[in-house]
Amino acid sequence: MSTAGFETLCLPADAALFARLARLLIDRHGDALADCDLLLPVMAHAPVLRGALLAEAGHALFMPRMLTPALLAARWQGDAPVDPHPRRLLHLVAQLRQQTWLGDVDPWSAAQELLELADALAALPAPPDENALQQGFERAHGLADSAALSLEARLVHAVWHSDCTGTPGHARAVTQALMRAAGAARRPLIHLSARVEPAPAWLELHAARVPVLNVLATRALTDTPVARVLHAAWPPVSPPVLTHAPSRDDALELAGRVRLVGAQSLEQEAQCAASCIAGWLSEGRRNIALVALDREAARRTRALLERRQVLLADETGWKLSTTRAAATVDALLQCFASDGYHRDLLDLLHSPHVAGSLDRDDHAQAIAAIDDWVVRRNHVDGLHALLTDAGREFAGCPAGRLIDALSRAFALMPTHNAPASFRVERLLAALDALGARAALAQDAAGAQVVNLLEQLRADSSGVALDLSFADWRKWLNSEFEQALFRDSAIDSPVVLTPLAATRLRRFDAVYVIGADSRHLAPVRLRGVLGHEGLRRELGLPDSQVAAGQLRDDLAGLIACSDQTVFSWQTQRNGEANLPGVDLQRLDLVLQRAGLPSAICSAPSLADPPPLPELVVSSAPVLDPARVPSRLTASGLADLMACPYRYYARHVLGLGAGDEVEDAMGKGSVGELVHRVLHDFHVAHPRLADAAPPALADALRAQIAAAFDGAIARNFQEHAWADRLHDRADAYIAWAVQRESDGWLFDSGEARRAHVLELPDGAALSLEGRIDRIDRNAEGDVALLDYKLRSAERVRKTLQADDVQLAFYTVLEGGAVSEAAYLALEEDVPVAFIQDDPPAAAQALLSLVSELFPALRNGASLPAHGDEAACLHCDMRGLCRKDWLA
Ligand code: SF4
Known part of the structure; x- marks a missing residue:
């Protein structure tokens, strides 16, 4: 090959490809090989070819210059401008x-x-x-x-x-650089291609100046037992070959090298992959590929292998958008987009990159304080409220510093349409305000996120297009989706790689994970403009070409590896999930050759080791020192309904934590109603002083004010407010009647405590808050407890072992002559009056005086709630009543 010209040569794409190519090159060029350029599909082929050349020469050799087209283009790119x-x-x-x-x-x-x-x-x-x-x-x-x-x-x-x-864009700039390289070519060129396709224009231009050898590796030329079966299953398209049904011996040869494994779940598939790879390593195999068709399953496999101290060299990398660092940027944008929606806010605060100048302990303390504030204030959303109210409350504390940083960051975010570069600039400044840019730069993925943002700011500068926040975020997200993060520091015998990157590479063993019909399929090109037919018309590869390429890749993988395992999940979202169509064809071909189906099941997951014998008890006995010295009405109600529930809630202090309610629950509405009625009666201690319609209007005004904030957050709260508005007249009528019966409002929301001397010498403090206390002209006292429930439910409460009114009677002291519940979830309030409050209070005191000394004496607290008590009990999993019954 001494004069300029173009020659094409096909070689079989099998495990001996590089040995054959080495022989060919040494035969043709001998020592002059060092003066040639060799273009390879990927640089991973270079060490293999070098090894093959040395083996073929049998002595030290000056190697040709090995490059890929992309590397050659980069050398000739120079300062030529590229439109990013x-x-x-x-x-x-x-x-x-x-x-x-x-x-x-x-x-x-x-x-x-x-x-x-x-x-x-x-x-x-x-x-x-x-x-x-x-x-x-x-x-x-x-x-x-x-x-x-x-x-x-x-x-x-x-x-x-x-x-x-x-x-030009990047793709055209690469083509132009390759054309420039061709225009200045002085060294013979050998081009190895993993695909049988027309030579690109830049390669033909090379041939005008130097000899060019275009080597096409094609599986169509291989004729081994394995290749014959693969040809029958997946006939090569170019050049086409005549295929025959494979012999049983050929099929046996292939079946010994390929396994098709169906797993019932992602976990089972990942476990199977991790065990298989660990097994290959223990057999001494050192060149293993994990081909990640399903990134989720591959991620889980990687975690399982890392647990066994096996790290994976990742050749492709993960989408940058999936890193924790990118999640911090997204959390900041999401919090801004949702106007400080509480979940987004807490997500942002929990990011380790958003600590500002706080140390670890202060950061944790600040998060806990803001978390608590959010629940206490039922802060659903509203950045302004957060930044002003919480900022004021936490001034001088670590939480205050964090809120300050948030204020500065959010103040920087543009609220109007603005060019992309301006928005990125402000985003970077906001990250600075949070101290996040410096924190991100501390880890590899974070540094890449910052670099990407800085690059995007530069790339988008000068574009005058004004973007809304939503549009800009869409653009930013798509850039984060395209950028990859790769940890190149890991060198491992196991590489995680995509299928396309395995072309012409030889592996000791390959595990292809996620080989179902969704993941193991050619990319379908659908779109607004560039659909299949159009691509064909334009001479661009369509999905038929992609399907042929997929089969070539699979066949190359099997032909060049000692062992190949394909696995998939047989069920997805409750539906049957089939293996890829090509694998089904391969299995069919094996069966037609007289073999059983190659599809087998993944080994079942190992049973978890038996737990040590647990001492289970649903009737704990308290150490005397742990018997509580305080008691509330709800605590006593728990003790009566189910002693175990009392133990769990009031001794262990367990219970569902408070949560922010997006829509108000009945409990929150109840609290609001209590507050409205209390404020109303404090403002109108003598109802007779005003006309009922004016009183009803005043009550409605208070209801409106109380629900204002809730309605602004969630319009559906209107339903509650409207209901209460409609009932205002009826409530006033009831209250006026009560006043004319002689009962005047005295006080409300009254906190009381009563210390009880117990027979065993200990003291028990009874504590509580009474909704409303009325008095009459004789000095008698009436206690009222508001219930936002129907009359029927309140009636049932009184019939059951109710202790609440008696408890309040004890708290208030001897003058109580009337105690009642007032059912408010009715068109007209309905009062349920207890028969003899002093007698009920005396009975309660006797009961408590017996119960608490008994607890100190070793009485157990069994889980024996009845059906009604257990129905909504949040201790149900803990008491194990359902399992121990
Ligand atoms: S579920 Fe029933 S038995 Fe268990 S703690 Fe609750 S009330 Fe008691």
Whole structure:
């Protein structure tokens, strides 16, 4: 190969490919090989080829210069300007927004698609002109003479044309750099391709100056027992080969090297993959690939392997958007977008990158304090309320410093439409205000996130398109989705890699995870403009080509590896999940050759080790020192309903934590009603002084004020407010009648305590808060307890072992002559009066005086709630009543 010219040669793509290529090169070039350039599909092939050349030469050898097309292009890129993808996308969206014919089509998706199409066209030797494009569109759509299609064609052509004549995008810049390299070529070139495809224009241009050997590796030329079975299952498209039903011996050979494994769950699949890879390592295999078709299952497998001290070298990396660092940026934006919605706010605060100047302990303390504030204030959302109210309350505390940092950060975020670069600039400043940029820079993924933001700021500068916050976030998210994070510090015998990266590589063993019909399938190209037919018309690869490439990749993987395992989950979301179509075909071919199906089940998950014998008790006995010295009405009610529940709630202090309610629960409405009635009666101690309609209006005004904030947050709270408004007249009528019966409002929300001397010498403090206390002219006292319940439910409460009214009677002392519940969940309030309050109070005192000394004496607290008590009990899992019964 001494004179310029182009020669194509096909070699079988099997495990001996590099040995054959080495022999060919040494035969042709001998010592002059060092003067050649060798272009490989990926640099991972270089060490294999070097080894093969040394083995073939049998002595030390000056190696040819080995590169990939991408590396060669990078050398010739120089200072040539490139239009970065983020800027191209913004420019194109700005232009598409002026196109009315796009209708409801999302301009971001259309722009993305157009850019992909323009990038694909960049590799074509002679891209079509506008007319050819239009005819292509018309043929692809089966239409003729369509004005809309003509516009589409013009659009695609305009994007392609601006890519050609303006500053090129990355794909065209690579092609142009390769053309420049070809124009200056002085060394013979050997080009190895893993695909049988027409030579690119830059390679042919090389051939005008230097000898070019284009080596195409194709599985169609391999003729081994394994290859014959693979040809029968997946006939090669180019060049086509005649296939026959494989012999049983050929099928046996392949079946010994391939396993198809169905797992019942993600966990089972990951366990199977991790055990299989660990087994290969213990057998001494040192060149193993985990092909990640399903990233979720691969992620779990990686975690399981790391638990066994096996790290994976990740060749592809994970989407940057899936890292914790990117989640911090997203949490900041989400908190801003949702106006400080409490869950988003807490997500942001919990990020380790958002600690500002606080140390670890102060940060934890600040989070706990704000968390508590959010629940206490039932802060659903509202950044302004958070930043002002919480900022005031926490002034001088660690939480206050965190709130200050949030205030500064959110003040920087533009609230109006603004160019992307301005928004990124402000985002970076907001991260600085939170101390997050410096914290992010401390870890590899965080540093990459910061670099990406700085790059995006530079790439989008000068684009005048004003974006809303939502549009800008969409753009930013798509850039985070495209960026990859790779931890290149790990060197391991196990590589995590995509299927395409395994081309022409040899492995001791390969595990392909997620090989179901969804993941093991060619990419389907659907879109607004670049659909299948159009791609074919434009001479671009379509999904048929992609399907052929997928089969070539699978066949290459099996042919070049000693062992290959494919696994998938047989069930997904409760539906049957089949293996990839190509695997089904392979299994069918094996069965037609007389073998049983190659599909087997993954080993069942190991049973968890038996737990040590637990001492279970649902009737604890208290140490005398642990018997409580305080008692509330609800505590006593628990003790009466179920002693174990009393133990869990009031001795252990367990219970469901308070949560922020997006929509008000009945408990919160009840509290609000208590407050409204209390404030109303304090403001109107003598109802006779005003006319009932005026009183009802005043009550309605108080209801409206109390529900104001809740309605602003959630319009549905109107329903509660309206209900109470409607009942205001009836309540006033009842209250006026009560007053004319002689009972005057005296006080409300009254806290009381009564210390009881017990027979065993101990003291018990009874404590509580009485909703309302009325008095009459004789000095008698009446206690009222408001219940936001129906009359029927309140009646049942009184019939059961109720202790609440008696408890309040004890708290108030001897003058109580009336104690009643007032049912408010009715059109007209209904009072339920206890028969003899002093007698009930005396009975309660006797009961308590017996119970608490008994507890100190070793009486147990059994879980024996009845059906009604257990129905809504939050200790149900703890008491184990359902299991021990
Ligand atoms: S579920 Fe029933 S038995 Fe168990 S603690 Fe609750 S009330 Fe008691």
